[in-house]
Amino acid sequence: MPVSRTRLAAAAGPLAAAVLGGLATDPDSRWFRRLDKPAWYPPPQTFGIVWTGLYAGTAWAAGEVLDRLGDRGRPFARAYALNLALNTAWTPLFFRAHRPWLAAAEAAVLTASTVDLVRRASTVSGPAAAVLAPYAAWTAFATALTTAIARRN
Template sequence: MPISRTRLLAAAGPLAAALVGGLATDPDSRWFQNLEKPAWYPPPRAFGIVWTGLYAGIAWASGEALAKGSGPSFGRAYAADLVLNTAWTPVFFRAHRPWLAAAESAALTVSTVDLVRRAARVSRPAGAVLVPYAAWTAFATALTVAIARRN
């Protein structure tokens, strides 16, 4: 079964976000190493593992929603979500602005919950696949706030 152009475009977004995020992340930097982190900060390896699964789910679910006729409003919401997703890493790791990154992450969480709602309207499985993404962005917001408060 050939893959549609819509699904390929939907998959390109998370791939681009992962690439930019990977290039902007610098957990070995002196700045990051010196940050006080909460005791519940996950092991560093967890982030790559979690984001790989999340990006795969985001690509599939968004492609599914778009292919099932979610319309241009879903496409715009998806694009905005990916912009917010991509922006967190440079704001946190490059600009060294934890409080701004926390606000950005909160906006991403709201956007992601909205994306779950929009996807579920046209495909319950697509909406369900996006739920872990919404949960992770909420966790990331709490983690970023905890780091900002400590530093």
């Protein structure tokens, strides 16, 4: 079965977010290495592993919802695009601008946006909503982690 344009477009968003985020991330910078991080900060390799799975799931789930909605998918597509823009914005705020408090606030907005995506998806496809749920959980964790780093520094 050929892949629809809708699914390809849905997959392009997380791919772009991953590439842009990867380019902006600098865990080897002196600034980042000197940050006081909480004891529950995950091992560095965790982030790449988790984000790869989350981006793949997000692409599939968004494609599923948008395919099912067809012409009625514009509101979900807008919410999805906003979510990916928020997702992409966190990394330069934190790693490049060195603004952990601003990144924490942005992460909270991202989490709300992700919960909204889960809610929207749940009205269309239970499996898509279930696949998006870990993304919402991870962004909530990222908000807590970023806030903890901001407080300590």
